[in-house]
Amino acid sequence: MKGPRNCDPEMVFELAEGTLSQDRKREAQKHLSACPECRKLYEHEVDLNAYLKCLEISDDRSRSVCRGVAMALPTRPMRARVLWGVLALALMLAALLALSLSGTNPVTSATSVVDVLWSLVSGFADLAVTVFVMAGPILLVALLLGAIADVIIAAAVFSAARRNSREA
Ligand SMILES: [Zn+2]
The missing domain is CATH 1.10.1630 (Creb-binding Protein; Chain: A)
Structure with missing residues (x-):
């Protein structure tokens, strides 16, 4: 040695x-x-x-392994997208609720209906930006984690398929 x-x-x-x-x-x-x-x-x-x-996808054997991988992969990216979309909506609603509660003073001190509407619109725009700035990275990380998990699952399926073909 x-x-x-x-x-x-x-x-x-x-x-x-x-x-x-x-x-x-x-x-x-x-x-x-x-x-x-x-x-x-x-x-x-x-x-x-x-x-x-x-x-x-060069031959039949790897194609069948591909199918195995495709079967083992959950439709996580799509599910994650929907999940985070719902969460972003919930965040937005919670933020709007917080605004309507904490924004009582500015709204009542506004001198006209236009001012009230404008403060609501600009407040909503600020909140939307804040929520998207917050939700964006979270969404990206979730999708990235999903992709990494998919690769790990694919690797596991491949090693299992190889083990099976070696034993057969
Ligand atoms: Zn070595």
Whole structure:
């Protein structure tokens, strides 16, 4: 055993792609069995390769895996969009309610109906801006988390599909 200095990431990548010769492959697998770091890199590479192959949809097998991934993925982005839309609406209503409660003094001190209407319109516009500024990043983070979860689910389905095909 030559120790961690023997690590060769390029060999790990080639092993994951299956482009190594038999001798080099045996050598790489021997190193992987002794080196947890390279093993982790290898597993990550295999998952990534499977994911990329799914995107290409090159043959029937990967197409069926693709279908498996599609079945396993919940329609979260759409659901999240609706959920956050409802939440943004609720925030807006709560903010409007807060305005009508706290805005009692300015409204009664306004001298004309036009002033009252204008203060309501500008107040509403300010609130709408505030709510969208608040809800925007939250919505983005929610969609991003959903996308990350989808990738994790896809990777899990791929590794499960690979395990099944290896056992079969
Ligand atoms: Zn190593």
